[in-house]
Amino acid sequence: EAAVTQSPRSKVAVTGGKVTLSCHQTNNHDYMYWYRQDTGHGLRLIHYSYVADSTEKGDIPDGYKASRPSQENFSLILELASLSQTAVYFCASSEQSTEVFFGKGTRLTVV
Amino acid sequence: GEQVEQRPPHLSVREGDSAVITCTYTDPNSYYFFWYKQEPGASLQLLMKVFSSTEINEGQGFTVLLNKKDKRLSLNLTAAHPGDSAAYFCAVSANYGNEKITFGAGTKLTIKP
Numbered sequence: 001e002a003a004v005t006q007s008p009r010s011k012v013a014v015t016g017g018k019v020t021l022s023c024h025q026t027n028n029h030d031y032m033y034w035y036r037q038d039t040g041h042g043l044r045l046i047h048y049s050y051v052a053d054s055t056e057k058g059d060i061p062d063g064y065k066a067s068r069p070s071q072e073n074f075s076l077i078l079e080l081a082s083l084s085q086t087a088v089y090f091c092a093s094s095e096q097s098t099e100v101f102f103g104k105g106t107r108l109t110v111v
Numbered sequence: 112g113e114q115v116e117q118r119p120p121h122l123s124v125r126e127g128d129s130a131v132i133t134c135t136y137t138d139p140n141s142y143y144f145f146w147y148k149q150e151p152g153a154s155l156q157l158l159m160k161v162f163s164s165t166e167i168n169e170g171q172g173f174t175v176l177l178n179k180k181d182k183r184l185s186l187n188l189t190a191a192h193p194g195d196s197a198a199y200f201c202a203v204s205a206n207y208g209n210e211k212i213t214f215g216a217g218t219k220l221t222i223k224p
Contacts, residue, residue, distance in 0.1 A: 033211070042117075042200060042216035043155075058211065090154065098143055100202065100212055102154045 003027065006091050006103035013110050019078040021106050023091030032074035033092040033100065034058070034066060043090065049074055050096075081110045113138040115203050117215030125223050130188040132218045134201035137182065144177055145202040146186045149217075155200060159186070191222045 003026045013019045025032065031050050035043040045058030047066035055066040063085060065077040078085055091103040114137040124130045142163040147155040159175045161168045161184075166177045172195070174187040184201055201215040 035214075040219070043214045045211060045214075048211050056211075094212065098204075099145060099157055099160060100147075100155075102156075104154045 004091055004093050004101050004103035006089075006106050008106060009104065010107040011109070013078075013081045013108065015081060015083060015110055017081050019081050019085075019108065019110075021076040021078075021089055021091075021108070023074045023076075023103060024072055025074075025091075025093040025101075026072065027093050027095075027101060028071070029093040029095050029101075030071065031094045031096060032068065033094070034064070034074070034076045035090045035092065036060065037088045037090060037105075039087075046076065046089075081108075083110050086110045113141065113203060113205070113213040115201060115213045115215045117201055117218060119218060120216065121219050121221075123221040123223060124188075124191050126192055127190050130191055130195075130220060132186045132199055132201070132220070134184045134203070134215045135182055136184065136203045136213075138203070138205055139182065140205045141182070141203045143204045143212075144175070144184050145212075146173070146175060147200045147202060147214075149198040149200065151197070158199070188220075191220075193222050193224070196220060196222045 005024045007022045033048040034046045049055045049068040067075045089106045092100045094100040117134045145160045146158045148158045149155045161175045168175045176185045198217045200217045204212040
């Protein structure tokens with residue numbers, strides 16, 4: 001079964017600090033995504049990647065960087081965390097534009 | 112780029128009643144269409160999918176209809192039960208390379224006893 005694993009599952013970060021969210025997939029998928037979900041709202045795409053060593057900006061990339069060092073791993077980096085980045089973050093993978101498989105999410109609280 | 116609008120944002124129906132959630136999209140080249148279900152505090156799970164060549168899919172008490180002419184995708188629940196209470200998201204993608212999947216904003220469905 002397809003598997004997308006996120007770590008950590010929850011994190012409290014201080015304003016101005018650096019945060020790295022990690023994602024690992026065992027699906028052998030080329031595409032990986034980072035989405036943000038705010039309470040009671042939909043998903044917004046932050047960054048995505050369709051090949052290792054390359055990332056693309058999504059709809060809300062400001063304040064975030066992404067890194068895809070290998071097909072299996074995709075990280076989301078907040079260099080200077082801000083209160084407005086408090087949210088649940090979902091990593092996902094897919095085979096090109098077909099079904100997306102989601103991780104269980106990371107709840108990030110910036111204080 | 113692709114724009115997906117999902118309506119309504121909130122929907123409350125009584126147990127046993129039907130419910131309809133609709134998404135409209137803009138890219139005429141859209142080919143893959145999905146509905147995801149998210150229960151409170153959980154991740155998104157694929158509920159149903161339909162491809163451009165299919166236009167209809169049924170299962171688990173739901174029917175997905177695709178109207179390519181109107182660029183409209185709908186999720187129809189025939190007889191709601193409490194386990195259907197969740198958030199539902201449509202997702203759309205095209206059939207050419209390197210194209211991201213675009214999600215609707217979601218519908219929070221509540222089933223009342």
